[in-house]
Amino acid sequence: MLTDKQLNKFKQQLEAMKEEAEEELTAFQNQQKNSEDPNDMEGELSSVADHPGDLGTSQFEKEKDYTLYEQTREKLKEINAALDRIKDGRYGKSEKSGEPIPIERLKAMPTARMTVAEAEER
Secondary structure: OOOHHHHHHHHHHHHHHHHHHHHHHHHHHHHHHHHHOOOOOOOOOOOOOHHHHHHHHHHHHHHHHHHHHHHHHHHHHHHHHHHHHHHHOOOEEEEOOOOEHHHHHHHHHOOOOOOOOHHHHO
């Protein structure tokens, strides 16, 4: 069972993680808005179809950025779920068995929903 002091510490850590994730998402969305501006040219050659290498690199970068965006969105969902578990008193208990999650696991992964053994079973 976690003490109130431990719960508060995890809550503060999760809130900091949430703020960071939200900033990353906002930065990505702003970057997307700016890159869709037709007056924003990356360079004279970047819009010329004769340069497939440039187009391939650009496409790869967009896909990489989108993947990172999706990962950050998922991380934010997990953070919010952990904060909800703190509010309703379920934080630190396995969603699978109801057993306490070791504090070492919570320190390493504050969004943990179950013990390491249970997670490995999945």
